Amino acid sequence: AMASGSRRPSLRALLGTTILATGRMVASVVATDQAFVLRNGSVYTMSPSQPYASALCVAGGRIQAVGGDEAVMRSSCAAKVAASAGAASRVVDLAGATVIPGLTDSHAHIMYESARRLRADLLESALPADAVRRASEWARSNPELVKAAGGWVQGFGWDHTNWPGGAFPTRKDLDTMFPDVPVLLEQLSGHACWINSKALEVVAADIPATGDPEGGHIERDTSGKPTGILSDGAMYLVLRHIRPYTVAHVDKALTTVLHECASLGLTGVHDFDALDPDLKLYQQRIARGDFTLRVYAAIRGGAGGGSPDDPFIKTEDGLLTKRTVKFFSDGAMGSWSAAMLKPYNDKPGVSGTLVYTPDTFRSNVTAWAAKGYQIATHAIGDAANRQVLDVYEQLLKERQSNTSDLRWRVEHAQILSAEDLPRFAALGVIPSMQPSHVAADLAYAEARLGEERVSRSYAWRTLLGTGVTALPFGSDFPTAGSIPPLLGIHAAVTRETAEGVPSGGWFPEQRVTREQAIKGYTVDAAFASFREKELGKLQLGFLADLVIFDRDLMTVDAPLLLNATVLGTIVGGHVVYAANASTSAAAAGLAGLVPPRARNFHHPREGPMTQAFKKAVGPVASWWRTYMEDAREDGRAKVEEGVEEEFV
DSSP states (O other), X not given: OOOTTOOOOOHHHHTOSOOGGGEEEOSSOOOTTOEEEEESSEEEOOOTTSOEXXXXXXXXXXXXXXXXXXHHHTSHHHHHHHHSTTGGGGEEEOTTOEEEEXXXXXXXXXXXXXXXXXXXXXXXXXXXXXXXXXHHHHHHHOHHHHHHTTSOEEEEEXXXXXXXXXXXXXXXXXXXXXXXXXXXXXXXXXXXXXXXXXXXXHXXXXXXXXXXXXXXXXXXXXTSOEEEEEEEGGGHHHHTTSOOOXXXXXXXXXXXXXXXXXXXXXEEEEEETOOHHHHHHHHHHHHTTOOOSEEXXXXXXXXXSOOTTSOOEEOTTSSEEEEEEEEEOOOOTTTTOSOOSSOBTTBTTOOOXXXXXXXXXXXXXXXXXXXXXXXXXXXXXXXXXXXXXXXXXXXXXXXXXXXXXXXXXXXXXXXXXXXTTTHHHHHTOEEEBOTHHHHHHHHHHHHHHOHHHHTTBSOHHHHHHTTOOOOOBOOOTTSSOOSOHHHHHHHXXXXXXXXXXXXXXXXXXXXXXXXXXXXXXXXXXXXXXXXXXXXXXXXXXXXXXXXXXXXXXXXXXXXXXXXXXXXXXXXXXXXXXXXXXXXXXXXXXXXXXXXXXXXXXXXXXXXXXXXHHHHHHOOOOOHHHHHHHHHHHTTOOOSOOOOTTBOO
């Protein structure tokens, strides 16, 4: 039952565009010799040997003591704190606040989220006409961004599955408001876009008269003319015509995203589809002490992607790692492009799109695995998941490797056949899943899949029951998800939307416990990124990445999880977010750890585990920039050159 006077927060409240009014964001914080004690709290360590404590001490960016208040205050770490300048302010009374390991989103797109901030926000569009109106208002208010994109109006976030009838919109819906300017509006999933007739005119030479491009689909009317909806690979045909934004535009947007991540409790993100310019921007910000997130980057493989010969990246401070490659095996369920073994219930004759033949996929995986890359593959539909597991199984048998050393992943693993559910545990393959997808899809999933197939979708508890030991959780922001990790934790333990629908949960037998949900964002996320020996737990010697909440996430009534407030976020022993000091005694204490004048943000150097990793294996990237790179590679780009600092 909900506490008297309390209520569920609106989704918009959780997705506020700025957090700066409610707390202090710290871009560059104190040097690594800072030491402090957090005491009188509820500390969930996620360590089986010592699951609960009330205090911990941090020095050199790592946890040097954890346990009861008295024991921690007697530690050599606490003695160092007592001997330091301003010692009194370095012992923070949490006043009962809850501490957990820093939360990591195991599947998101940082630069794609940043790019979203530079386009019309269509997330709350209730009808096609509403989306068109919002795009028009945005274009009038942001002429400089339209100009920067070469005259294109762009938007993101419409979702036809929430509209009456659930049908795709058409170019004619856009033409009434935009007869003379090219428009491209991306669907929430990132797997479809909606363009107007002017845009079709601009790209006419690239649109095939009949049929579809490889790995994509063009919606057509009864006369064969494009309706204005292009999915997956077909999006390339249009997106490569749009001029990329400048580094200055993107860097400013990234600052906002980093701040929001910190204020919502994220200390790490597995960043999928990261491009070279993204990684360079991250490294530039790290060098100037202006990066507050641990990023585990996955570059894109296959056509238009990187090369298996691309070097790994592991920055000395551990803030940025690149050693994973991502493939796409299919599209998304919302656009009917997820590859299914049988046709969709609500679109007979349509079974989605497999991006690769088995042989081509196998060849790609083989080439990247031979260079030591961790393999991760997007798979939504049951046919796509089967193809991925089949190829993984063949190659794993040939390699005769310990699969836990390889840690190959399936991203989403959303719709699975009964035969394939136990194969993850048997093969040692990691299903990387997004609990908030349940809340996003439950309104239409059963009509699309049918009761039998939908019962095997988002099957977290079933997968755990088959022996899966690592089930990393994420959001897929901004596509079909958003930044707040509490949305995912709430969805995982309730199988409900943020508004509590349906009461009791959608296929509630697939709910997980609080511990399992938080483990997915901590311990399992660390394992999936080869950092389980220094991240994911509040344990002696581990990196001091942690989050302080105003309430106990393990015991609070489930609906009230979404009301929990982050009082502080710490990365590598540095306070990267502190709530307004008036919020609570704990927030006031944490604010005292923030220096009056920001200095360079230097993280602790790598420990023995990361050194061993480096020896052994030798800055949400956006689609339009991927397409630009592809187009320029093959000489087919139609974008005006010579723009200052193009971010490509």
